[in-house]
Amino acid sequence: MDFILQVLIIIGIHSILTMSLNYVAGFTGLMSINHAAFYGMGAYATAILSTQYDWNFFLTIPVGIVIAGIVAWLVSFPMLKMKEDSFVLVSLGFAIIMFNIMQNWTDLTKGPLGIKGVQAPMLGDFSFFAKPLFLVLVIVAAALTYWFLNRILKTPYGTILKGARENETVARVNGHNVVSYQRSAFVVGAIFAAIAGAFIASFISFVNPKAFELIISVYLLIMIILGGMASLPGSILGAFIMLTSLEVLRFAGVSAEWQQILYGFILIVIMFFRPQGILGKYKI
């Protein structure tokens, strides 16, 4: 039971990640492979503030949001100079830079050793340490993410985002500054990734750079492609399928290498037979 709760919490945290990545990749059309970098920023903000300065969990979230948002805004300037495919590569580069920083800036992040003892969320004297309570908290956060992103996408702003994805020239001819729309979407995606990071840091109570490696971003991308591009329920479904299968494989004693080989194959098979994913609406 405890184990199932734990898997559900992980799925909940990952749905925040996949929904926000889908907002960036599926709806806006920016296939970014650096989502784990922003996820890591949120996690490190919470970990450092909570262990070294004894901050409350809920107060660390805004800090992570601000850091991830500012960094996303800054890096979007060089990154958005590149179109579709090249954008993927540049975002990959950014993911590697961020990983290197987490690994090498040892004064701040303690490097590969990681930071131990991140506190559980507290409201006054009430602690969310128990798994059922934490699950409730994560579900609330995921539901808010869903509600918020769904809400944005229904506004005229969201329509323009999707329009720019389909045909950039038309959007530009209609007088929309496409790059600034894309930039804002990228920043929003980063912010939600940072929120998810705060939760994972508090839940596992340990962060290290390995958890925010490039392959994690790739996994997130596989989740949203599997679940469906440009579909928020699809993102949750993708996270659910990937993570439960991961746990089953781990339980069956399959080594990490074989797991990754399997995911590589899944990716190839989806590309061959259903590039838009299970519930997808947008074909890459």
Place this chain on the structure above:
Amino acid sequence: MQILLNGIIVGGIYALIALGFNLIFSSTRFFHVLYGVLALLGAYFTYTFMEYGWNFFAAIPVAALLASLLGVASWQFLYKPLVDRKASSLVLMVTSFGALIVVQNLIALIWKNNTKSISITDTIKPAYEFLGLNITFNQLVILAVSIVLMVLLELFLKKTKYGLAIRAIGDNAELTTVLGLHTNRITLLVFFIGTFLSAVSASLIALEIGARPTHGLHYFFLKAVIASIIGGIGSMRGALIGGLLLGVVENIGIYYLGGSWQEVVAFSLLTLFLLFKPQGLVNQMQLAK
């Protein structure tokens, strides 16, 4: 000066990797991510042949040949079916990424995760002194092989009819088909040459840094991409200049900041180029807006 020399030697390798990458990119117009890990596979083949007691110079061409056959197979069995279905370049790239994950983990399963090092001689030879600069035997080999390969590639592309056909496909693939050239056969040739170049350069660089399963993506592919974008993608001359520049800047960075920041230096260079000169040094194809 010593830093500059080291930079040029590493840069020569980067240029070679970027040349192969550019060759494939300019005729197929998608990012062949698998490229890096096939190059790495070449280095591992060289390592294995040498374990069986082969000479380094005998092992390299055979290993590169094997890797190139895999490169050719990747086009014929992985990408071509998708291209025939008019898949977008993004789909091809994601497929390539999937294949990269598969091959990289197969390497990790077969050769394990630790670093495998290759050396030409059993004893470490003393460095040669030349105009007050030190150059090791390994570096000399790297320099010689990369220059020879670059000259051969240049001659091939400029002087033979196959070279002409390859350049024609790079310019306009449909038109070459209309003219009655066997486009697919030429693409296969491109994949062969490109992978061959990259596998040789991977084996050479393994002399200096060894081989690890993650090098495929983190090292070979990214160096190829950065060098190509800096130089101007699709241009052979650009790949050469971009590779050399990247090698030199990286070595200066390592000297002042330390080796762990190497990748950050490389990507910062890329970022500067994207901000101020997104079309690269030698402008041929418009990638950036």
